[in-house]
Amino acid sequence: MVLALFAVNYTYAQGLILKNGEEFSLESTNIESGMVNKYEEYTFHFKVLGYEKDEYKLQCTLIKAKLNDVEMPNFTVSFNTDSIRKTKLNSSELLSTFAIFQKPFIVYIDRNSRVLRLEGYNEIVQQSLTNWQTSASIQQQVIQNGQYFPLLTIRRMFLELPKERLGYRSTWTNKEYKTNYEVTSIRGALLDITATDSAKTGQGKYILNTANGLLESAVAVNKQYWDKKLQQNDYTQGITYGSYTKQAEDTAWINMAVTLSGFSDAFLIKSGDADSAKLYGYFNRHDAMFGNDTYYIVNKLNYIQQAGTNGYKRYDTLLSKTPAKLLAGEQSHLFNKMHSALGSDVDTAYDVVNYFYKEKMFGDWLQETYALMFIARQRVGDDEDWKKEMRNHGFTEKEISGMTEQEKRTLVNIYLLLGKMHNDKNIVLQQKIIALYLWVSAEKQKNDPKLLVKTATKFNRLNDDYMKAGNGGRYGLLLYTLLNNAGKKGMAVQVMDKTIGDLERYAADTLNANRYADKNLLAHAYFLKYQAEWNTDSVKALQYLAKAAQNSPVKANEKAYRSYYDRVILNSKESYLEDYMNKLFEHGDNETALKVFADYVSSNFDRLNDMQKLYESQFPGKNFKEFMTDHVISSWQDAPGFVLKGIDGQDHSLADYKGKWIVADFWGTWCSPCREEMPRVNAYNTEINEGRHKGIVLVSIACRDNAPNVKKFLADNKYAMAVIMGDDPVVKGYHIQGFPSKVLISPDGKMLLTSFGSDWVGIVEKFNELYAAN
Secondary structure, three states: OHHHHHHHHOEEOOOOOOOOOOEEEEEEEEEEEOOOEEEEEEEEEEEEEEEEOOEEEEEEEEEEEEEEEEEEOOEEEEEEHHHHHHOEOOOOHHHHHHHHEOOOEEEEEEOOOOEEEEEOHHHHHHHHHHHOOEOHHHHHHHHHHOOOOOHHHHHOOOOOOOOOOEEOOOEEEEOOOOEEEEEEEEEOOEEEEEEEEOOOOEEEEEEEEOOOOEEEEEEEEEEEEEOOEEEEEEEEEEEEEOOOOOOOOOHHHHHHHHHOOOOEOOOEOOOOOEOHHHHHHHHHHHHHHHOOOHHHHHHHHHHHHOOOOOHHHHHHHHHHHOOHHHHOOOHHHHHHHHHHHHHHOHHHHHHHHHHHOOOHHHHHHHHHHHHHHHHHOOOHHHOHHHHHHHHHOOOOHHHHHHHHHHHHHHHHHHHHHHHHHHHOOOHHHHHHHHHHHHHHHHHHOOOOHHHHHHHHHHHHOOOHHHHHHOOHHHHHHHHHHHHHHOOOHHHHHHHHHHHHHHHHHHHHOOOOOOHHHHHHHHHHHHHHHHHHHOOOOHHHHHHHHHHHHHOOOOOHHHOOOHHHHHHHHHOOOOOOHHHHHHHHHHOOOHHHHHHHHHHHHHOOHHHHHHHHHHHHHHOOOOOHHHHHHHHHHHHOEEOOOOEEEEOOOOEEEHHHHOOOEEEEEEEOOOOHHHHHHHHHHHHHHHHHHOOOOOOEEEEEEEOOOOHHHHHHHHHHHOOOOOEEEOOHHHHHHOOOOOOOEEEEEOOOOEEEEOOOOOOHHHHHHHHHHHOOOO
């Protein structure tokens, strides 16, 4: 009993107690899951160089790193020093890791385990970035990122301790991180410590070795809710004592990887274009060393595709010679290779499919490019505009003639490839192609009603996995038309009923990524039902037309990109609101027509002047401005509030602009279309500042960017505008799907997302005229 009491009351000196020459490695793993998904694993080796003026001087070397970061759909940052040649250098985040890997710098830490500063890091990184000829903005960004990695990563590896001596049940608070710590047990020289942050969203368990002040292990979990969705961080850490065996550096490969990454200006001239002579000279010197390296081959293709007048020609030639297996995971190049492969031989095309079918772009190729080939059935080579374009790309008449013949082979091979894919036993591939296959088969059988019915019966057996993966709604509507034309109206109704039932469910599923495309198909399905019933039951037909209108897109985000190809293949419309509205006007149902008209206006904002004329012709004596206020703008979603930092360092909130029409411009310096549009945006902002557009303000929101990049971009281009820095919550809250995007916000806080490419200036000017700011 006495011994137990003695253990409870024993107090320990704490803090670092390290000996000169002592070596140890700290390995940490951090896993983020939820709205952001990221895996980070870092091992830093430390060697004690001395202790002076209450500071330990440690040599620090990054000896292992592993990163997998799904930043956005179809964009993954991946890096592993154990297999460095598998890296996709698609993020500047990786440049600092490349630059310092196995290159020692100095870390200063005080006795209380607080990491004070780094020494030599900036110089190492700067030297590497200079050698790689990275752009000035990238260099600045990477140096600034050093405050996060490696500095914050290293700080997390050392548990900052209080000045007071520790004992059983000792407690202290780290005010900077708002975290409370408590010693929960003592096991010889080891202290078990728990941690809880002030918000009670995070908890941790640590084992501190009091003999040297280092963490033997750490486990921490932090849970937060972003937009009602769980975001969780799981952190673990361990220690290994002693020296480490340095692995051989793949310096030549790293230098090549960065040079070809797009972060380097090695091949650029002042205009920003690639210098073809430098580019091809580089490839001539390095083909022998890296000719079989996937990264090198892929990035060589990337550069040649963009290099000068003959770039397209060289790219096409090189791509056709590149085996599909070397393009695995490179969906853009696989997409492009499919065209030349189909014009070559079907076995080559099928080989590409084996590497392509898992990629998202395979579905795009299948439902857009490939499906259209069965509709078009005409040779591109007969198009004089196409021939002229090919001449501009450097192709000779002989080569153009060869491509014309290639198109003829393509028209044969598309059917042969579809047969090969259908015979493939891969279930994932089958789900994607079966609906298309059944429709193509039905096209061949359209003069044989018996076979046509058999094919339709197979279609009716397709479950959701096949219908969703293969855009079955489109092919169900095509089959319906074929069956009707063949006089098989009973089976046509069965196919239509199945298709509508499936599309109803898919359009109602908010988790369905293609719900708006499916809803657009559903609108056309009801329009077909309306057409079928009009001559026999006009009342029932009008009900179907109403459903076609109800499922037509109204808001900008409801206009799905894939629907364009559905419309081309089905010969359908984007919206049936106008058809329904006109029928209502014909029947004198002005009250219902007015409600439909409000939706029609909401889906055609770039035609507001036409809308006003139509309204005034149908409702003489009524005020269009009142209609817009009461029936259109009032129906918009409330704009979510925000408080964001500007590049001026000040807070900016949505409330700052209350009472005015706001054009919120979501963009980024990394976004090519954003940069191309910026002169127009800047000019409009200048006109606003000059008082030429009273009641309107432009709010520039830079997203997935950093303030130094934005400042430099504005300064380099002499753009005079205030910019605030966006974050993920504001991007999600405003339903931003791509960049640049313009959101109009009314004086009373209602928001409208405009379509990309729309005349947002004309739209906001018209709205300001109709519904003036206070």
